[in-house]
Amino acid sequence: MIAVLILGSLALLFGLVLGYAAIRFKVEGDPIIDQIDARLPQTQCGQCGFPGCRPYAEAIVNDQAEINQCPPGGEAGMQALADLLGRDPLPLNPENGVADDGPPKVAIINERTCIGCTKCVQVCPVDAIAGAARHIHTVLDRYCTGCELCLPPLCPVEECIVMVPVEQDIQSWKWPNPEKPGQSAAA
Amino acid sequence: MKKLARFKGGIKLPGFKSLSNQAPIRNVVLPEKLIIPLRQHIGEAATPVVEVGQGVLKGQLIATSQAFISAPIHASSSGRVVEIGKHPVAHQSGLAEPCIVIETDGNDTWHPDCHVDRPVEVLTSDAIRSTIKQAGIVGLGGAVFPSAAKLKPTRPIDTLIINGVECEPYITCDDAVMRHYANQVLEGVLILRRLIDPVEAIIAVEDNKPEAIAALESAIDRFKSDNRGQVNTIRVVAVPTIFPAGGEKQLIKVLTNKEVPQHGLPYEVGVVCLNVGTTVAIYNAVFKAEPLVSRIVTVTGEAVPRPGNYKVLIGTPVEHLLGQAGVSNLDMAQLKPQLIMGGPMMGQTLPHAQVPIVKAANCILVKNYSKQVMPPSMPCIRCGACAAACPIQLLPQQLYWHARGNHFEKLEHYHLADCIECGCCSVVCPSRIPLVQYFRYAKSEFRDHTIKARFADQSRVRMQAREARLERIKREQEGRKARRRAERKKKKAADQPATSTSHLDTTKSEEKKPAKTKQASVG
Numbered sequence: 073m074i075a076v077l078i079l080g081s082l083a084l085l086f087g088l089v090l091g092y093a094a095i096r097f098k099v100e101g102d103p104i105i106d107q108i109d110a111r112l113p114q115t116q117c118g119q120c121g122f123p124g125c126r127p128y129a130e131a132i133v134n135d136q137a138e139i140n141q142c143p144p145g146g147e148a149g150m151q152a153l154a155d156l157l158g159r160d161p162l163p164l165n166p167e168n169g170v171a172d173d174g175p176p177k178v179a180i181i182n183e184r185t186c187i188g189c190t191k192c193v194q195v196c197p198v199d200a201i202a203g204a205a206r207h208i209h210t211v212l213d214r215y216c217t218g219c220e221l222c223l224p225p226l227c228p229v230e231e232c233i234v235m236v237p238v239e240q241d242i243q244s245w246k247w248p249n250p251e252k253p254g255q256s257a258a259a
Numbered sequence: 260m261k262k263l264a265r266f267k268g269g270i271k272l273p274g275f276k277s278l279s280n281q282a283p284i285r286n287v288v289l290p291e292k293l294i295i296p297l298r299q300h301i302g303e304a305a306t307p308v309v310e311v312g313q314g315v316l317k318g319q320l321i322a323t324s325q326a327f328i329s330a331p332i333h334a335s336s337s338g339r340v341v342e343i344g345k346h347p348v349a350h351q352s353g354l355a356e357p358c359i360v361i362e363t364d365g366n367d368t369w370h371p372d373c374h375v376d377r378p379v380e381v382l383t384s385d386a387i388r389s390t391i392k393q394a395g396i397v398g399l400g401g402a403v404f405p406s407a408a409k410l411k412p413t414r415p416i417d418t419l420i421i422n423g424v425e426c427e428p429y430i431t432c433d434d435a436v437m438r439h440y441a442n443q444v445l446e447g448v449l450i451l452r453r454l455i456d457p458v459e460a461i462i463a464v465e466d467n468k469p470e471a472i473a474a475l476e477s478a479i480d481r482f483k484s485d486n487r488g489q490v491n492t493i494r495v496v497a498v499p500t501i502f503p504a505g506g507e508k509q510l511i512k513v514l515t516n517k518e519v520p521q522h523g524l525p526y527e528v529g530v531v532c533l534n535v536g537t538t539v540a541i542y543n544a545v546f547k548a549e550p551l552v553s554r555i556v557t558v559t560g561e562a563v564p565r566p567g568n569y570k571v572l573i574g575t576p577v578e579h580l581l582g583q584a585g586v587s588n589l590d591m592a593q594l595k596p597q598l599i600m601g602g603p604m605m606g607q608t609l610p611h612a613q614v615p616i617v618k619a620a621n622c623i624l625v626k627n628y629s630k631q632v633m634p635p636s637m638p639c640i641r642c643g644a645c646a647a648a649c650p651i652q653l654l655p656q657q658l659y660w661h662a663r664g665n666h667f668e669k670l671e672h673y674h675l676a677d678c679i680e681c682g683c684c685s686v687v688c689p690s691r692i693p694l695v696q697y698f699r700y701a702k703s704e705f706r707d708h709t710i711k712a713r714f715a716d717q718s719r720v721r722m723q724a725r726e727a728r729l730e731r732i733k734r735e736q737e738g739r740k741a742r743r744r745a746e747r748k749k750k751k752a753a754d755q756p757a758t759s760t761s762h763l764d765t766t767k768s769e770e771k772k773p774a775k776t777k778q779a780s781v782g
């Protein structure tokens with residue numbers, strides 16, 4: 073009888089503590105989504121089929137997407153997600169596009185052909201294009217993620233918006249890997 | 260005299276100094292073209308203030324910057340600016356950087372404001388500081404930190420150290436400066452003493468340079484016999500020859516037994532440290548109004564017919580300098596020697612000989628490929644020799660594993676960023692693992708990783724800001740729509756009694772008309 077009382081009161085006590093903790097330390101949102109989002113490249117390109125990196129992270133958590141749908145993240149990004157979620161690594165899904173191992177690229181607008189339609193301004197996920205209706209637009213290259221969403225067919229003019237590789241300078245140059253001599257560190 | 264301390268680690272290296280320190284300092288024939296990079300220092304690159312086609316005189320300002328950590332650039336000789344554009348510079352990568360190209364006119368005419376005697380005694384300390392800043396003086400020991408930024412320390416300074424240690428094999432340019440310009444070194448130290456007011460000033464020289472020590476000591480005696488008592492606080496100290504005793508933090512430890520904190524600067528422990536070459540450059544700037552347009556460069560190596568120290572204008576192509584030292588273009592083409600800017604331990608391999616000499620270039624080392632065939636490296640046997648040799652007391656072996664695996668958190672945990680890339684670990688490694696190469700590789704990977712992470716964060720914030728803005732606009736639009744709808748409803752309700760009496764059976768379209776006419780009549 074005493075044992076039942078002691079255990080019962082302990083259970084009640086712990087229940088109260090846990091119940092209080094659940095309210096007091098409630099976590100807003102789903103932390104796993106934040107963790108996945110932190111490992112995505114934030115290109116916001118939508119190649120995964122979702123309108124940005126965070127929606128893709130949410131889709132992964134809700135089992136609506138696999139971890140191999142992010143070409144900008146590449147093999148390494150997929151591996152990071154596999155490690156985080158304890159899932160088996162998968163080869164990148166070619167349906168979502170191919171990983172580009174070349175140097176990073178940014179969009180550039182040819183001012184001569186730009187007609188000022190503002191289509192690219194509206195679609196740019198990181199507000200990296202400045203311009204107003206019937207005025208020349210321009211890309212703020214330090215914000216451009218290279219998502220390619222503004223390229224034709226969205227842009228109605230041929231050869232107005234093109235992707236150019238970011239020029240490498242001494243500050244961004246990388247020493248080659250001693251284990252792979254000869255391989256330039258351009259990537 | 261205080262007993263010298265000893266820094267942990269370090270190694271003894273063969274010197275090869277007598278190759279280049281036998282001859283006096285030689286002048287170099289004026290090259291036809293000078294290629295002067297706009298970034299020759301740590302900090303912001305300078306912006307050109309001249310135009311293509313403009314004539315310039317020796318010592319004329321050609322590029323400047325407003326940033327505190329930066330240095331202006333001056334024309335090294337008289338002539339005409341023929342190009343402002345990208346040129347390959349002295350860097351391992353062989354990449355091009357913005358440069359000003361000057362076609363020399365052969366007269367080497369000084370700008371009228373330069374190369375004149377200045378009344379130093381009447382100059383205020385601030386005037387001297389600004390002279391040093393405007394003369395574009397940076398640390399000539401190799402780190403090229405703008406010197407002016409060191410000369411207004413925010414706390415009292417106990418020790419001013421003039422670094423003439425020059426611990427790398429082969430290099431003798433500081434040795435030559437001390438032997439030939441001992442008076443100028445002392446004058447420079449006296450100026451620096453006026454600026455930062457230290458308790459004592461030490462000129463540190465490695466004990467393998469007895470001639471330099473003798474030259475400095477006899478100069479001090481001369482100053483004393485001229486009744487210039489200020490030299491009493493200047494001491495010449497011979498430090499043991501252990502690589503890398505010339506590293507700033509190592510030298511401070513040896514001389515003062517103080518350790519500069521991690522990520523800290525020497526002034527935090529009450530020390531200011533400058534190279535002897537920099538001291539002479541400061542002398543030239545303050546006494547002669549000469550900006551930094553030339554420096555002493557060691558050209559050495561077993562393959563060089565006339566090795567020695569040369570007074571070289573900044574911007575001189577390496578190929579021209581090598582020609583003066585007897586290495587012809589033919590030799591270059593046939594032997595394909597390895598060119599190293601700096602010493603064999605910490606220097607950088609140059610991509611080719613067309614790059615210009617910059618303020619950082621203390622030595623051009625020419626090595627024959629044929630002589631040295633590196634045997635392949637073997638697996639790490641965990642002997643720990645690298646950890647014993649590391650002057651920073653890092654654990655190169657641990658760093659090596661994590662560098663191979665790109666484990667950035669681990670690399671940070673083992674303080675990769677504090678590695679000075681001195682190369683001691685690579686030298687002592689019995690398995691001949693090129694550890695420094697791994698650390699350089701890992702450092703640049705780590706930096707790239709950090710930049711990418713920061714960019715991703717920026718993109719995330721911008722994406723969220725955009726979403727919030729779109730959301731707000733949508734809400735506002737809906738709010739406006741709702742308000743309009745509500746207004747219309749209210750109006751309708753207000754109209755209803757008035758219209759209902761006269762037009763009981765009106766259609767919807769007709770309903771609006773009386774409302775409008777009513778409004779008009781009210782107005």
